[in-house]
Amino acid sequence: MEVALFIPCYIDQFYPHVGKATLELLEKLGCNVTYPMDQTCCGQPMANSGFERDTEGTTRQFLETFKGFDYIVAPSGSCVLHIKEHQPKMDDLSEVQKEVQSKIFELSEFLTDVLKVGTIKGSFPHRIGFHSSCHGQRGLRLSSSSELNETPFSKAMDLFAGIEDLEVVNLTRKDECCGFGGTFAVSEEALSVQMGKDRLSDHLEHQVEIICGGDTSCLMHLQGIAERTNKPVKFMHLAEILNQAIS
Amino acid sequence: MSHPSQAANFLKDEKRAHWHDETLWFVREKRDLASKNxxxxxxxxxxxxxxxxxxxxxxxxxxxxxxxxxxxxxxxxxxxxxxxxxxxxxxxxxxxxxxxxxxxxxxxxxxxxxxxxxxxxxxxxxxxxxxxxxxxxxxxxxxxxxxxxxxxxxxxxxxxxxxxxxxxxxxxxxxxxxxxxxxxxxxxxxxxxxxxxxxxxxxxxxxxxxxxxxxxxxxxxxxxxxxxxxxxxxxxxxxxxxxxxxxxxxxxxxxxxxxxxxxxxxxxxxxxxxxxxxxxxxxxGRTNQLAREKFKNSLKCIRCGACMNTCPIYRRSGGYSYGSTVPGPIGSILSPGIDVKKYSTLPFASTLCGSCSDVCPVKINIHEQLYEWRQEITKAQGWTAKGMSMKMANGIFKSPLAYKISGKLLRSTLKTLPNSVIYNPLNTWGKNRDLPAVPKESFKEWYQKNRS
Amino acid sequence: MVSKKQIMSSKELILSSIKKLSQEEQPLPAVPSFDESENTLETFQQSVKNNKGTIISELELVDLVNSGAYPKVYSGSRLIPDLKTFELPEKGTDLNDLDLAIIDGQLGVAENAAIWLEDENLGLRAVPFITQHLVIVLEKSKLVGNMHEAYSLIGSHYSGFGVFIAGPSKTADIEQSLVIGAHGAKSLRVVLV
Structure with missing residues (x-):
């Protein structure tokens, strides 16, 4: 199975270790992983700012780079959601676009639904809080949302279930937004920071050592606030924990 | 006044803002219990x-x-x-x-x-x-x-x-x-x-x-x-x-x-x-809204207010921050249909978290319409991506650290994106948040050295 | 001669702007009945409590009326006849000193304690609202599980006014604190017969 690795631009620049963990994890699970060198940004920041129409170049580049693989996997729910739902329609590449949109997966979704690994076996003796990114949760439906009357589920928790000594706390507000929101983080700075502080408090009140999530953008925002206010908590992407834990 | 400045005002009294958030969250929790019965x-x-x-x-x-x-x-x-x-x-x-x-x-x-x-x-x-x-x-x-x-x-x-x-x-x-x-x-x-x-x-x-x-x-x-x-x-x-x-x-x-x-x-x-x-x-204005294919189903609204109670923005900025008769998420998709200029900041007063759409009893895709209004508003207002990023670039030069980082970004992979809209205004980012440490090499650089 | 070019009325304007959209008609879903609660009586009683109402017996009602605590009592109940009452005035405003009103309900809904009343039960429409305290008498056999069943029983039966009342008047407009007795009746007692 040939898997193309899509590493979102901010992970590439600021969190290369998340990219490495994703790559190593997929390889440990038997995938033949390629990182196409011509990849750039997915265009989400532009589109969410109201300039979807100006992302045709980015989209064309993305489609050309990622066509032809069996699967495309990214350690970000947010960017995957953008590719699936908010790319401008490319008339001359409509077949390629349809194919790419159906073959791209967020990491936990890929492990659960495509590789069907069930759970990851290993050990990770820590107490963590899991931050569900909204785009992953309500966009890609990676876990049940508290608003809906549905049987609770979580792809990340399924993956964690087989990891020994890993303790995941029950947050008071299990799926409230952290306030990152892309450009929202700067255009509504005061609100964004307040939302982040509140989210952080929920985790800290439950004495977590590590805040884990499937979207580095949310974690970057929460970590930025935690560091500014000297909060004793670490941040790790889902891929890092799984990659460290796996035996 | 725009939503961001009204929200910042509301948040100045942090204790009261926190109380407002908790009070509405309490209503949202009651709603969850009732709906799950x-x-x-x-x-x-x-x-x-x-x-x-x-x-x-x-x-x-x-x-x-x-x-x-x-x-x-x-x-x-x-x-x-x-x-x-x-x-x-x-x-x-x-x-x-x-x-x-x-x-x-x-x-x-x-x-x-x-x-x-x-x-x-x-x-x-x-x-x-x-x-x-x-x-x-x-x-x-x-x-x-x-x-x-x-x-x-x-x-x-x-x-x-x-x-x-x-x-x-x-x-x-x-x-x-x-x-x-x-x-x-x-x-x-x-x-x-x-x-x-x-x-x-x-x-x-x-x-x-x-x-x-x-x-x-x-x-x-x-x-x-x-x-x-x-x-x-x-x-x-x-x-x-x-x-x-x-x-x-x-x-x-x-x-x-x-x-x-x-x-x-x-x-x-x-x-x-x-x-x-x-x-x-x-x-x-309702027949006008009905004529807008992407927005007409906002008219399904039965005015229950659930989207306000669930909205993390509304709870922390209060109804008046929206400056419209109907505040909150549903208001932010109704109001631009009435006056796109006056209410131009409202669809941006959201992280597109989607909670409003999941809580809505008539299943209005509120957050998707917020996204669509953003596309309409930039057009209607004549805002251009280039203009936006120029404005933001102006901001960066005020901060040497931000400049250093954005310089690194600009040198890097974002070739086809007309400058980076998101990562440029780093001085705003850094007001209350630290910036991530800049690693020695990007993932791409590491991959090139070690894997290809 | 009347000019052919007349100004459109607002009605014509509104209707024509909808018509010109030539929308494709979307299907109208049928309303299923859904499963009703198994123990309708128990569920109804619990719902009354949840809504801050109380269930009392017929005997307790008679005691209540005779206790003298409520100087002005109106009863329109046929289910419990011969209760103290008086002839209703023509105007609702003349009932401002009404202490207790006793009326019959037509059916009760277990899931939410809503009780359906029509003009014929009320005498005057103002009665259940203006009275300080309200008693609704309801036959146990007229309990249904949910709102769907309630509407299928009500059908399109004509009454100029109909109302579901589910509890005493209440508000939570001051800091979300529940207060009973906003404008309407300060208490609701339900007698099941």
Whole structure:
């Protein structure tokens, strides 16, 4: 199975270790992983700012780079959601676009639904809080949302279930937004920071050592606030924990 | 004023903002409990959405049927193309009845039409009878929430204004004491009013009746004691059959406050002997919204307010930060349809977290419409991506650290993105947040060295 | 001669702007009945409590009426006849001193304690709202599980006014504190017969 690795631009620049963990994890699970060198940004920041129409170049580049693989996997729910739902329609590449949109997966979704690994076996003796990114949760439906009357589920928790000594706390507000929101983080700075502080408090009140999530953008925002206010908590992407834990 | 600056103001009093957030979250939690007691909840949402989609697709037919049946029932039906005409219709009825004072129960439509100031200019005293609305009316404020009009006020604030207006004991903040003082005060108003105005929750063409829901009983106190009942409704309030009320009444109160039903659900079909009912059907921009394919289903809204209670932005910025009659997520997709320039910042007052869409009892895809409005607004406002990033670039040069990082970014992979819109305004980012440490090499650089 | 080009009325304007959209008609879903609660009586009683109402017996009602605590009592009940009452006035406003009203309900809904009343039960529409305290008498056999069943029983039966009442008048407009007795009846007692 040939898997193309899509590493979102901010992970590439600021969190290369998340990219490495994703790559190593997929390889440990038997995938033949390629990182196409011509990849750039997915265009989400532009589109969410109201300039979807100006992302045709980015989209064309993305489609050309990622066509032809069996699967495309990214350690970000947010960017995957953008590719699936908010790319401008490319008339001359409509077949390629349809194919790419159906073959791209967020990491936990890929492990659960495509590789069907069930759970990851290993050990990770820590107490963590899991931050569900909204785009992953309500966009890609990676876990049940508290608003809906549905049987609770979580792809990340399924993956964690087989990891020994890993303790995941029950947050008071299990799926409230952290306030990152892309450009929202700067255009509504005061609100964004307040939302982040509140989210952080929920985790800290439950004495977590590590805040884990499937979207580095949310974690970057929460970590930025935690560091500014000297909060004793670490941040790790889902891929890092799984990659460290796996035996 | 834009939403960001209003929100920043609201957040200055951090303790109060926190209280506001917790208070509304409490309502959201009650709603969760109530909805989870109904095994068929999601099916009810699907049905409600389907029924509303159907109504919107043949709204003209249903409006005519409603008029015909209601008229046959003895209700006088009026049509108003806009707020001005609506207000004039109300005033003309009052003039005909030589009425100088009215009681009014909660109606977001009359807020939208600014009926109160219009009537007051024409010498009519308007008394809002919903407790929350009466409180904000004393303070000359509009409601800050469509279901909980005074949710932004603390009991101390209310005690003070009641002391001034109703001569209650100074410093007595007991909600029971204050509510009963309002009960006495408003009872006198009910006894004296010849005309009562209400909103409409649902109108049924099948039977020619309309339904008004309250917990306090203020709508009924008003209309049954007055000689004339004027009911004002947006043309989207229709549901086809009486049986459909079963679905909507199960959804409405549970979504709004977590109650299993509102206390009083009154079905008005014919006036009582010797009395009159007037029903005003108001467009005021609704047919324009109906013509917008991407946004028309915002008209499915039943005004339960659940999207406000769940919205992490609304809870932390308050209803007034939106500057529109209907605040919160639903307001942010309705308001730009009324005035795209005035409300241009509202669709951006969201992280697109999607909670509003999941909580909505009629399944309006609110967050997706927020995204779509952003696309429309940048076009309508003539904003360009280049202009935006230039503005942001201006910001970066003020901060050497930001410059260093963005320089690294610009040198890197973002070739086809017209500069980076998101990562440039780093000095704003850094006001209350640290920047991530800049690693020695990017993932791409590492991969090139180690893997290719 | 009347000019052919007349100004459109608002009605015509609104209807024509909808018609010109030539929308494709969306299907109207049928309303299923859904499963009703198994123990309708128990569920109804619990719902009354949840809504801050109380259930009392017929005997307790008679005691209540005779206790003298409520100087002015109106009863329109046929289910419990011969209760103290008086002839209703013409105007609702003349009932401002009404202390207790006793009326019959037509059916009760277990899931939310909503009780359906029509003009014929009320005498005057103002009665259940203006009275300080309200008693609704309801036959146990008239309990249904949910709102769907309620509406299918009500059908399109004509009454100029109909209302579901589910509890005493209440508000939470002051800091979300629940207060009973906003404008309407300060208490609701339900007698099941």
């Amino acid at each position: 109904i095994p068929e909840w999601e099916e009810l949402r699907n049905l409600a959405s389907g029924i509303k989609n159907h109504v919107l697709s043949k709204l003209d037919v249903y409006l005519e049927e409603l008029e015909e049946k209601a008229t046959a029932n003895g209700i006088k039906v009026h049509w108003a193309k806009d707020a001005k005409e609506h207000n004039e219709i109300v005033l003309s009825i009052l003039k005909e009845k030589k009425c100088k004072a009215i009681v009014k129960s909660k109606s977001i439509l009359t807020e939208e039409c600014h009926l109160n100031p219009f009537l007051e200019q024409h010498g009519v005293e308007v008394v809002d009878t919903d407790l929350g609305e009466r409180i904000v009316q004393f303070l000359n404020q509009p409601p800050s929430h469509i279901v909980l009009p005074a949710i932004h006020l603390k009991k101390g604030d209310i005690s003070e204004i009641f002391h001034e207006k109703l001569h209650t004991q100074k410093g007595n903040e007991d909600p029971v004491y204050l509510t009963h003082a309002a009960r006495q005060h408003l009872r006198d108003k009910f006894m004296a009013a010849k005309v009562a105005v209400t909103g409409v929750n649902f109108a049924i063409p099948e039977t020619g009746e309309f339904v008004v829901c309250t917990n306090e009983g203020n709508a009924d106190m008003g209309v049954h004691l007055a000689d004339v009942h004027i009911a004002c409704m947006g043309i989207e309030k229709i549901i086809p059959r009486r049986a459909d009320l079963g679905i909507f009444l199960r959804l409405l109160a549970r979504s709004a406050t977590g109650q299993s039903i509102t206390n009083y659900n009154s079905h008005f079909r014919s006036p009582a002997p010797g009395k009159e009912i007037h029903l005003i059907l108001v467009d005021n």
